[in-house]
Amino acid sequence: AQSVTQLDSQVPVFEEAPVELRCNYSSSVSVYLFWYVQYPNQGLQLLLKYLSGSTLVKGINGFEAEFNKSQTSFHLRKPSVHISDTAEYFCAVSDIGRGYQKVTFGTGTKLQVIP
Amino acid sequence: DVKVTQSSRYLVKRTGEKVFLECVQDMDHENMFWYRQDPGLGLRLIYFSYDVKMKEKGDIPEGYSVSREKKERFSLILESASTNQTSMYLCASSSTRGQPQHFGDGTRLSIL
Numbered sequence: 001a002q003s004v005t006q007l008d009s010q011v012p013v014f015e016e017a018p019v020e021l022r023c024n025y026s027s028s029v030s031v032y033l034f035w036y037v038q039y040p041n042q043g044l045q046l047l048l049k050y051l052s053g054s055t056l057v058k059g060i061n062g063f064e065a066e067f068n069k070s071q072t073s074f075h076l077r078k079p080s081v082h083i084s085d086t087a088e089y090f091c092a093v094s095d096i097g098r099g100y101q102k103v104t105f106g107t108g109t110k111l112q113v114i115p
Numbered sequence: 116d117v118k119v120t121q122s123s124r125y126l127v128k129r130t131g132e133k134v135f136l137e138c139v140q141d142m143d144h145e146n147m148f149w150y151r152q153d154p155g156l157g158l159r160l161i162y163f164s165y166d167v168k169m170k171e172k173g174d175i176p177e178g179y180s181v182s183r184e185k186k187e188r189f190s191l192i193l194e195s196a197s198t199n200q201t202s203m204y205l206c207a208s209s210s211t212r213g214q215p216q217h218f219g220d221g222t223r224l225s226i227l
């Protein structure tokens with residue numbers, strides 16, 4: 001079984017400050033990892049994904065995440081946030097293996113960018 | 116560009132009604148999913164389908180059923196709606212394992 005923990009339900013940050021949204025996962029096998037963003041009244045959009053290779057993954061809108069296998073973490077970072085980054089962010093994990101792809105989502109972190 | 120379309124953005128139904136939520140994708144994806152999203156609980160998988168006429172239960176299938184008669188369409192059915200099914204419902208699709216899911220804009224369903 002796999003699980004995802006997003007440690008912070010809400011993160012307030014001032015505009016142009018850096019931000020880190022934390023994500024830890026648990027799985028007995030190797031995994032794929034994803035970060036999605038949800039703007040109000042919309043579905044989820046993919047920010048970035050880690051499938052294999054370099055542990056530092058760059059995504060859209062200036063976000064990046066680092067896969068740390070020893071700490072089972074996949075934290076999301078942005079060096080300077082903008083008002084338009086205000087949204088809810090979801091970390092997700094999918095195990096690598098045969099059969100059907102099941103994705104487990106975290107409970108989400110609401111990022112509030114303060115002007 | 117990838118497109119997942121959910122038939123209604125907002126829906127209000129009464130307790131006991133049979134409710135149909137429709138989802139269509141235009142990407143020829145094999146996999147389709149139905150989630151419900153509730154504050155503080157994230158997304159929870161109700162059902163998914165990996166092929167036409169095939170379905171698998173997710174984590175919370177009770178009170179729901181699904182239908183996939185064509186590859187592009189995946190329907191969620193509330194057999195007898197109850198107030199605890201008031202929620203945001205999200206449909207998603209994906210191609211092969213490891214590829215990200217593409218989401219519709221969601222249906223906010225209220226059961227009165």
